[in-house]
Amino acid sequence: MEADILAENRKLGQEVRRLLHSHNIRSVDVMGSIGAGKTLLIEKMAVEMGRMGIKAAVLAGDVTGQDDFDRFRDAGVPAVNVNTGKECHLDAHLVDHALEELDLDSIDFLFIENVGNLVCPADFPLGADHRMVVISVTEGDDMIRKQPLIFLESDIAVLNKIDLLPHVDMDIDRLDADYAKFKKGARLFRTSAKTGEGIEELFKALNIHA
């Protein structure tokens, strides 16, 4: 049963990817705990991409409510609200349906903001080109040891809120070393969605250029 659900999701994920590719849309599945700063990071990136001539949209996933969706809309970023009801992660079926609400021909890049959670989303790839996990400096320097699976399943990892580094007690070198054990040669990106620091480097890893 469990295996069937996972296999079915993977198959649907591939269909989502093909649908997006057929509309020339690139995409990233953004995962992370509540409070990691996913929404602001996506908002800042999407607005900056608009300045670069790249039209970004967001699927805003949440268990309930539409707070994130409202923030994107207020920032002028096309968005669709996706509520999971009780599930702690999006799945490819929900994404497939949500895409029906977007004008795919008017979009160049899609951010999928997953439900705030570091565990459940790992096993449910959504078909996005990239999977990006976001943690914040306030979550401690043992995050990678505690939640290895989501870091293994992601091709991009971001340490956000680095503007708060002087105010928190965390060993950033330990985090880097832990990440390098999993992904030798891959960089743990450092961003501040608040100040914009580090977003340029992140764009390069997502192959986003002016």
Added chain:
Amino acid sequence: MEADILAENRKLGQEVRRLLHSHNIRSVDVMGSIGAGKTLLIEKMAVEMGRMGIKAAVLAGDVTGQDDFDRFRDAGVPAVNVNTGKECHLDAHLVDHALEELDLDSIDFLFIENVGNLVCPADFPLGADHRMVVISVTEGDDMIRKQPLIFLESDIAVLNKIDLLPHVDMDIDRLDADYAKFKKGARLFRTSAKTGEGIEELFKALNIHA
């Protein structure tokens, strides 16, 4: 029948990806015509990665023979030869078997050199984190219009042999414009495997850092 084969390949591809991730291995599926320079580009990248402390290996796919495999071995890069017999592309099943011949715990990054062909590989994702298509300046400036599918299915596209640009009659701006139509904001990378030019930028898109 055809649909079953594609679905089965996609399922196996996901298993390959999970196997590689469980060994902390990142990977790229390198596609392109015969003569695009895939082998030399991979060789240069793998050797440079060795200097950076990142252990790269190669699955060398070919219809028959082991010329590419020999080149990698001569360059000191761990490699496995994979012959498809008559198929014009690798598939996830072949990759899965070939991986049994590698010591996965001693590898950080895997290049999968697909069979030299711009058409067949597109429909058969192998489970790699990235799909990279390589064309060369000698193939003309209408490559993207002629073979859109493989560019859509790839997250990275490379124009190789740019050292030959002064000697060929091709409009590189046309190629860039065609690519931008498909992947707005994504860069068509330019490399010379011969001189090493452009490899540093390509490393950033693959999230490969010293």
